[in-house]
Amino acid sequence: MKFKGLTVEDLLKLPILKNAKLVSGEQGLHRIVRYIDIMEVPDVKGWLREGELILTTGYSIRHDPELLLNLVEQLAQTGAAALGIKPERFMNGIPQAAIDLSNKHHLPIIQIPNGVPYIDITYTVMEQILDKQAALLRRSEEVYKTLTNLVLSNSGIQVVADNVAKLVKCPIWVLGNTGELLVSSPATASYEPSMISRQWDVTVDNQFVGRLVVGKQELDELEFVCIEQARLVFALEFMRRKTAYDTEQRLRGTLFEELLMGLPLTNQEVENKGKQLGLQPEWLWEVCLIEGEAAVPGDTAPLFAQVIELVNRQSAKRKVRAHFQQQANRLLLLLASAPDAPVKKQAHDMEALKDWSDMLRPFFEQDGKIRCGFGGKQPLLEVNRSYKEAKKAIALGSRLDKNRQMFTFEEVEMFHLLLEASDYVNFHPLIDKKIGRLSLYDKENGSDLVTTLYYYLATGGSLIETANRMYVHRNSVKYRIDRIKEIANLDLDNPLNRFVYYLCTAFYLLNKTE
Incomplete structure (x- = not known):
């Protein structure tokens, strides 16, 4: 069933208007009638509405045919539905200039028989409009309940997307706030910006979180309702995901805090907690410690946004997870590596083979306001060791070379041993x-x-x-x-x-x- 609302064409099929005549504007018969009003004053500028059907006898404009042209022009500019005229009593027919202007703007002009009362027309038309709107509202509620239940039952964003695509009868895509593809329906549909697609922003708490893209331009009223409900449901899904992500981040942060503080945890405890938070026991971790004169990230926020975006993207490629933690004027990147990851020899995969320090070096060496140190790779239980090494890397490296911003513990390890040995030699x-x-x-x-x-x-x-x-x-x-x-x-x-x-x-x- 197509929910197009009450069109002008539907209007002319009503029994009350069976003797009405379409004078001009035939190409505008698809216009939707949302309101109906009666005009008996010449100045209507400012109170016309989109989708409005105006009824008039022409009494207020009978002495000046130019006023009818102005009325047609204003109706066209407003996006009105049509103009219904009873010309027999006060007008000698409808001027050809008005007919030509009506055809130009595709605005229907309907000649209404003189014996049909306005009240009969308005009552019948409003009854039809309300019936259509009630049906649309009922269907909208059904759509909302269906999509909302999918979210509440944790069916997954793919199932929600599949249902939306079925309702609007075309492919859809949901993009993240940085333009990355989150889900598509069909699942195999790749996203490419297209002139034939339409898109709507998805917001949570007035913040832009993503974009819904629909693979066609023309939508009927029910499909527009589906889009609005889909935006709301996807916003709920984004909110649910954000809540889950924030909770996981908080729990993960607590675990890393315990590890960085060197609390006496057993390997089994750490492994169990890590698995619950998606951290695999075979991953090796290295700490990147970033510090500067100003609080991190401070006025270097764009740089850190780029770093975090790169780390997240590369972690996803490597099938690992990273964690970011701020300590006063320090920022910690806890970077994971999977030691058993297969070596890829293709040229486009060379970036995935780089060490984290080599990958991030170009970012840090361009900013003289910060210094960063990399610890060695350690199991999760011994991440505190990598943290200490990262601090040593900065402390020793910056003494040896004040003009550098980034240091690895591997570079200063020999000097660290030399200083330790100096306590005894x-x-x-x-x-x-x-x-x-x-x-x-x-x-x-x-x-x-x-x-x-x-x-x-x-x-x-x-x-x-x-x-x-x-x-x-x-x-x-x-x-x-x-x-x-x-x-x-x-x-x-x-x-x-x-x-x-x-x-x-x-x-x-x-x-x-x-």
């Missing part, structure tokens, strides 16, 4: 012996020769890379290296010597800034 005599003259020269002259030597050795003897890290010219680095050799009498051609000098300069810089 006195390295200071060796440091003084190897680079004591350089450090003394720096103190007396305000120079950076020790730092220059460290960068030079850390970059494998590259003058260009050292110059980039020191923000000086290459020739300046070459001059400094020559001065270093001269002041400290260093032999940098011997690999063993270079290694010893590298450790000594690193240890010196780490202790200097403690």
Whole structure:
């Protein structure tokens, strides 16, 4: 059954109008009649409504045919349904100019027999309109109950989408707030923006959460009602999902808080809680700790939105889950990896093979306001270890290189062990012996020769890379290296010597800034 409302064509089939005559505007017979009113004043501008049927004897415009043209124009602009005229008493027929204008705008003009009372027309038409609206309302309630019950019974968004597609008799798609496809019906229907489709926003608490796309342009009234009910039901589904997601995030956050604090949990406890929250026991976890002078995310919010979007997308590809947690001015990314994931060799899958640190490095190295550290991969029970390593990575890495924003524990692990060993072994005599003259020269002259030597050795003897890290010219680095050799009498051609000098300069810089 098609719910088109009462059309002008239906109107002319009513017994009360069996002798009425369609004068013009035949192409507008599909217009829907929603209201009916009587006009006996010439000025109707401002109170005409879309879908309105206007009845008139032409009394108020009998002396000025131009007023009839104005009336037709205003009715067309308003989207009125039709104009019904009784011309016998006060008008000598309907002017040809009005007929031509009516045909131009596809606005029907109906000549009503003089003997038919207005009250009979208005009563009959309103009865038909109300009957149509009552039927539409009953069907709307049925649709709403059906779709709502699907949500309340947790049938799934796919079942809801299938029912909506059946009601509107065309494919539909539901997109997320970032444009990602959440569900389609048929399930195999891929989404491509099209000129023949129509779309409606889905909102929850006045916030845009998604978009409903319907694969056709023309819809009847029942289909429009279905769309409105579907938007409401999908909003309920989004709200249900959000509530479930927020609850899961809160519980997951509690578990990670316990793990990061190092509470005494057994492996079985952690495994059971993790499984309940969708965290598989075989996943390995690494902590990315992000901190800065301002509270995270602060004025770098767009950057973090991009990072979180990338992490979520890549986690979905890798069939793992990530977790984000804020601690005062720190942001923690808890990133999972599946160790038994099959290696994919296709070029378009190379991004999925990258380590998390390599994938996120371009984001963090572009922002000088933050620093971040990556811990090593650990089982869920030992995620606290990765958290400590991430903190060490920032603490040690930033002392060695103030111009970098991102550090991994793997890069500083040797220096971490060196500092720990210094609690039991006195390295200071060796440091003084190897680079004591350089450090003394720096103190007396305000120079950076020790730092220059460290960068030079850390970059494998590259003058260009050292110059980039020191923000000086290459020739300046070459001059400094020559001065270093001269002041400290260093032999940098011997690999063993270079290694010893590298450790000594690193240890010196780490202790200097403690």
